[in-house]
Amino acid sequence: MKTASRILGSAFFMAGYEVQDAPRYGAERRGAPLFAYVRADRSPVNERGIISHPDLVVVSDDTLVGMPAAGVLQGIDQHTVLLINSHEQAETWSERLNSAAKIIILPAREDVEDRAELPYIGSSCAAASAALCGVISWQMFADALSEELSHLGDDVVRQNLEMALTAFDAMLPYAGIVQQTGLPSAAEYQKPDWVELPFEAAAISAPAIHAGATSVKVRTGLWRTMRPIIDYQRCSGCWWVCSTYCPDGAINVTAEGLPEIDYDHCKGCLVCVAQCPPQAIESIPEHVAKQRESSAVDISGGSHDT
Amino acid sequence: MTRKLLTGNSAAAWGARLARVEYTPAFPITPQTEIIEDLSLWIDRGEMDALMVTLESEHSMITAAGAAASSGVRVFTATSSQGLLYGMEMIYTVAGWRAPFVMVNVSRGLSSPITLESDHSDIMAARDSGFLQIHCATCQEITDSVLLAYRLAEHKDVRLPAIVNQDGFYLSFTREPVDLPDAEKAAAFVGEFDPENMQFKSGAPLSQAMAVLGGGPYSYFRYEVHLALQRVLSVYDEIADEFADVFGRRYDIIDNYQMDDAEYVFVMMGSFATKAHDAVDSLRQAGWKVGLARVRVFRPFPQEKIRQLLTGRRAVAVIDQNISMGMGGVLHSELATALYGLKDAPAVLASYIGGLGGRDVSQQEFFEMIDELKQACDNGETLPPRLLYTQNELTEIRNLQAIAQAEHAEIKQAEINKAESKKK
Numbered sequence: 001m002k003t004a005s006r007i008l009g010s011a012f013f014m015a016g017y018e019v020q021d022a023p024r025y026g027a028e029r030r031g032a033p034l035f036a037y038v039r040a041d042r043s044p045v046n047e048r049g050i051i052s053h054p055d056l057v058v059v060s061d062d063t064l065v066g067m068p069a070a071g072v073l074q075g076i077d078q079h080t081v082l083l084i085n086s087h088e089q090a091e092t093w094s095e096r097l098n099s100a101a102k103i104i105i106l107p108a109r110e111d112v113e114d115r116a117e118l119p120y121i122g123s124s125c126a127a128a129s130a131a132l133c134g135v136i137s138w139q140m141f142a143d144a145l146s147e148e149l150s151h152l153g154d155d156v157v158r159q160n161l162e163m164a165l166t167a168f169d170a171m172l173p174y175a176g177i178v179q180q181t182g183l184p185s186a187a188e189y190q191k192p193d194w195v196e197l198p199f200e201a202a203a204i205s206a207p208a209i210h211a212g213a214t215s216v217k218v219r220t221g222l223w224r225t226m227r228p229i230i231d232y233q234r235c236s237g238c239w240w241v242c243s244t245y246c247p248d249g250a251i252n253v254t255a256e257g258l259p260e261i262d263y264d265h266c267k268g269c270l271v272c273v274a275q276c277p278p279q280a281i282e283s284i285p286e287h288v289a290k291q292r293e294s295s296a297v298d299i300s301g302g303s304h305d306t
Numbered sequence: 307m308t309r310k311l312l313t314g315n316s317a318a319a320w321g322a323r324l325a326r327v328e329y330t331p332a333f334p335i336t337p338q339t340e341i342i343e344d345l346s347l348w349i350d351r352g353e354m355d356a357l358m359v360t361l362e363s364e365h366s367m368i369t370a371a372g373a374a375a376s377s378g379v380r381v382f383t384a385t386s387s388q389g390l391l392y393g394m395e396m397i398y399t400v401a402g403w404r405a406p407f408v409m410v411n412v413s414r415g416l417s418s419p420i421t422l423e424s425d426h427s428d429i430m431a432a433r434d435s436g437f438l439q440i441h442c443a444t445c446q447e448i449t450d451s452v453l454l455a456y457r458l459a460e461h462k463d464v465r466l467p468a469i470v471n472q473d474g475f476y477l478s479f480t481r482e483p484v485d486l487p488d489a490e491k492a493a494a495f496v497g498e499f500d501p502e503n504m505q506f507k508s509g510a511p512l513s514q515a516m517a518v519l520g521g522g523p524y525s526y527f528r529y530e531v532h533l534a535l536q537r538v539l540s541v542y543d544e545i546a547d548e549f550a551d552v553f554g555r556r557y558d559i560i561d562n563y564q565m566d567d568a569e570y571v572f573v574m575m576g577s578f579a580t581k582a583h584d585a586v587d588s589l590r591q592a593g594w595k596v597g598l599a600r601v602r603v604f605r606p607f608p609q610e611k612i613r614q615l616l617t618g619r620r621a622v623a624v625i626d627q628n629i630s631m632g633m634g635g636v637l638h639s640e641l642a643t644a645l646y647g648l649k650d651a652p653a654v655l656a657s658y659i660g661g662l663g664g665r666d667v668s669q670q671e672f673f674e675m676i677d678e679l680k681q682a683c684d685n686g687e688t689l690p691p692r693l694l695y696t697q698n699e700l701t702e703i704r705n706l707q708a709i710a711q712a713e714h715a716e717i718k719q720a721e722i723n724k725a726e727s728k729k730k
Contacts, residue, residue, distance in 0.1 A: 006311075006481065009311060009481060010311060013311055013483065018483060019311060019481070019482070019483065020480055020481065020482050021311070021480070021481045022313075022475070022479050022480035022481065023479055024475070024479075025422070025479075045482070046580040046581060046583045046584045047580075047581055047584055047669075048476050048480070048577055048578065048580060048581055049476060049581075049664075049666040050666065052666075052668065183584055183588065183669050184588075184668075184669045184670055184673075185588055185591070185592065186585070186588040186589040186591065186592040186594065186669075186673045186676075187588075187591065187592040189669070189670045189673050190670060191670065191674055192668065192670050192671045192674050192694075192696055193696045193697040193698065194671075194674070194692070194694070194695065194696060194697075195695055195696065195697050195700050197693055197695055197700070204707065207418060207419040208710075209710045209713065210710075210713060210714050210717055211713040211714075211716075211717070212713075212716065212717060212720070
């Protein structure tokens with residue numbers, strides 16, 4: 001999304017707009033929700049920070065819409081255009097969200113199952129946004145994309161351009177639907193709902209959280225998008241290299257001196273893959289591993305307790 | 307000149323590159339790391355002729371910076387927040403060495419609790435060290451201020467290290483259009499670093515030491531740092547004029563907007579000032595005589611300029627994105643010190659604390675501050691300090707506390723159950 005914001009920002013800039021684009025990072029891990037924003041205006045952009053009342057909201061992963069912590073729906077009203085990359089219809093989303101926003105669907109690709117692996121989604125979203133704003137030509141957008149992705153090589157640029165053009169063309173019927181709104185006016189504004197912070201004793205006001213031993217229970221393995229798999233035919237049984245390098249202590253050593261990956265807590269950083277001296281650890285996409293698991297269960301027919 | 311979109315971090319790295327720095331000791335910390343990443347990429351590609359060394363801590367990094375500067379090398383480094391505090395012993399020490407170099411600080415709130423977002427409490431902790439402090443509001447200003455900072459720091463009347471401060475996220479990760487100064491012109495503007503009598507060459511080894519001294523000599527050296535820092539105020543204009551002549555952009559010690567006839571004034575530092583800029587426009591449209599004074603050079607503190615600027619105004623809202631625990635906003639106290647006893651000092655000097663940990667300040671809040679100032683003036687009252695904080699934010703913290711208390715109760719209950727099962 002950071003790249004998407006940069007492509008869109010550069011496209012506006014090339015079209016003669018003053019621009020501000022920025023990502024917001026929260027938790028630093030693969031697959032964590034991330035957002036970015038772009039402001040564009042004919043005059044210099046002085047406003048800063050998260051856009052409180054966006055004219056356009058683009059959602060690349062529709063599972064985030066219903067997640068309150070992701071804040072996708074914050075500050076949207078009837079003037080907002082909400083573009084969702086989804087398999088579902090706009091009407092379905094309108095009903096589900098009971099929102100006055102103008103909802104437009106960027107059709108999600110049929111072949112994509114894993115939300116951590118959405119190829120070209122940044123370019124597609126940026127292109128769709130450019131088309132919806134209606135002030136950026138395809139050529140200008142293509143130039144911006146090529147500039148932002150040039151360090152990745154010609155092939156990557158070409159593939160991204162191809163996907164972006166599909167998204168751009170799909171949105172052309174709605175070109176110009178996004179309307180620029182101004183900042184609140186001092187002549188008439190809603191007063192901030194300021195409160196006085198009361199004094200509270202340290203028992204309440206110290207920022208300490210006490211909870212049970214959660215680190216074992218929290219299955220951080222759910223964050224994994226790539227899964228390391230040990231090939232025991234090749235494992236030399238040194239036992240210590242992978243288990244020592246694992247930053248999460250998620251590789252245990254059995255009584256026989258063999259390493260065993262705790263998939264409930266392995267986050268898929270793949271440090272073990274890089275470190276294993278006989279290269280006995282390979283990595284495969286998590287969704288492929290899951291498919292293999294479920295078919296293995298089907299074949300063995302009830303090998304697991306139900 | 308090339309106008310391009312750059313983040314605050316890239317703008318800082320460009321400043322160092324254009325100043326032709328020779329040495330960059332480095333240590334990573336969010337949200338500053340990209341500065342070092344840009345520099346290392348350029349050095350690796352041979353686009354920048356400098357040596358980068360990654361140190362094991364900010365304490366060592368600042369020591370290395372001071373040591374290299376003391377040997378006549380042009381040095382650049384960068385840090386943020388906890389990193390600045392980790393190096394704090396050396397921040398004071400290298401200023402005492404009179405070692406001139408430039409460090410960019412990317413402001414981020416301090417622990418505890420932890421945050422990654424902008425807040426000036428980190429840079430305020432370096433307030434009394436002897437470093438110059440320049441606070442930026444835009445990405446453009448970061449590149450330009452790094453160039454200006456070398457001129458000020460290396461000036462023979464000053465010769466002190468300088469911090470160029472930018473706000474985390476609001477500038478560090480935000481791309482804005484930046485006019486990149488022409489490399490030749492920038493190099494000519496910054497000039498060669500003349501270390502004068504600081505001499506150290508590996509080919510001609512020398513000892514250099516700082517003596518341990520009693521009160522009399524100690525006072526002399528410390529007060530000389532103070533006087534040298536104040537000299538910045540008298541050499542500043544000439545350097546800023548030269549910069550304006552070459553690059554067409556003028557930076558004053560205090561950046562004034564709509565101040566000529568302003569009755570009500572916002573005084574603040576950092577990138578939130580561009581938001582206040584918009585608020586001033588809107589308030590003016592609604593008929594208010596409002597202005598904005600952004601303190602750009604905070605150390606040395608431009609006391610005389612503040613006096614000239616603010617006497618005769620009706621009321622001032624000081625917005626501090628920092629808090630001195632047990633006292634309040636730092637800029638507010640300093641303005642009160644500057645204005646004390648002046649006949650025409652503003653009747654109301656209100657303190658607002660806003661933007662801690664990256665907490666945004668809305669346009670409506672700027673409008674409301676001016677409304678409060680007017681009410682206070684009309685009623686002949688003073689205003690108590692205010693933390694910008696809304697009912698929604700209080701509700702949010704109440705929800706978090708409820709979760710924490712539920713967790714706590716669960717643990718307590720588990721302990722009771724365990725004790726009872728033991729009895730049985």
